[in-house]
Amino acid sequence: MKFFQTIKNSLKKVLPSPAQSVNKMNDSLHSSIYSLSNGFPRRFLQFEVHITEHCNLNCKSCEHFSSIAKPEFANIDEYGKDFSRLSKLLNGKCDNIHIMGGEPLLHRDINQFFDISRKYFPDTRLDLVTNGILLPKMGDSFWQSCRKNNIFIRPTKYPIKVDYDQIESLSQQHHVQFKYYNDGQRMKTLWHEPLDINGFQDYKHSFFTCNKANRCIFFSHGKLYTCFKIGNIHHFNNFFNTQIPVTNDDYIDIYKVDNAEEIFQFLAQPVPFCRFCDNGNITYNHKWERTNKDIKEWVL
Secondary structure, eight states: OHHHHHHHHHHHHHSOOTTSOHHHHHHHHHHHHHHHHTTSOOSSOEEEEESBSOOSSOBTTOTTOGGGOOOOBOOHHHHHHHHHHHHHHHTTOOSEEEEESSOGGGOTTHHHHHHHHHHHOTTSEEEEEEOOTTGGGOOHHHHHHHHHTTEEEEEOOOSSSOOHHHHHHHHHHTTOEEOOTTTTTSOOOEEEOOBOTTOOSOHHHHHHTOSSTTTSOEEETTEEESSHHHHHHHHHHHHHTOOOOOOGGGSEETTSOSSHHHHHHHHTSOOGGGGGBOGGGOEEEEOOOBOOOOGGGTBO
C-alpha cells in the first residue's frame, strides 16, 4: 500500500487539475515521462552528426541554427578518425545514426561519409535525414552508395514545391529504403523553443523536462553532447554576436574516456548549458516559414 501511495503522491505533483487545458495536461505528462527517463544511462548509443552546417531551405527558428550558419562542410579525414575511435569504444554497436545537417545532400562527397559510417558501424541503422529538395538531382552513384551501405532515406515533408511522389518513386527504383521523418501524412510545422540568453533557468529542471536531452545526442569534432543545441550554439553566437558559453563540462571528449560506460553516464546527467533553455515557454505547431534571421525566432 505504501508503494501505491508514493506513486499517487508523485502523480499529483506532475498531473494538472481538471480545470487545466488539454495542452497543459499533455505538457505535464510529457515532462514527467522525460524526468523519469532522461537520467537513466543508455545501454546503446544513438546520435546525430552533421556533414554540412548550412542549408538550402533555411527554416524559421531552425533548432540546429543551420539557417544562420556559414557554409561549412565536414572533413572526411576527421570524420573517419572520429568514427574509428567511437566504434572502438562502442565495440562497433550503435542503435541509430542520423547523417544530417544543415542539408547533407549539399556535400559533394556524401558517398564517402556513407562508406565510413558503414565501415565502423556495420550493423547500425544509418538514416539520411534530409529536406529532400536535391534527391531528384542526385546521380546514380549516390543511389548505388545508398543501396550498398543500406542507407535509410528519411525526408521531411515541407509545404514547398517538391514532387514527393517522384522522390518516393526514385527510392523504389533504386531499391533504397525510404520513410518520411514526419510520417508523410502532414506537412512540417515549427516549434518555438526559446533560449534564455541570460542563463537564468534551473539547469537540472531544464534537463529533466527536456524532450531532447539524452535523446538527440550530437557528435561533432570528437565530442558528444547530450543534445544538438549545445554542439551548434556557436552558429547562433557568431550570427547574433552573443556569448552563450559551452564549457568543458558540457560535452564528453571521446579521446579522453576509456569505455562506453563513461559516455552513457555523462549523457544522462544535466550539464551547465541547460540553464540557457527556457523549456517552460516552448510552443508548438506554428506555421512553417523561411527565416527572417531575426533573433526573436530563437528567444522570447
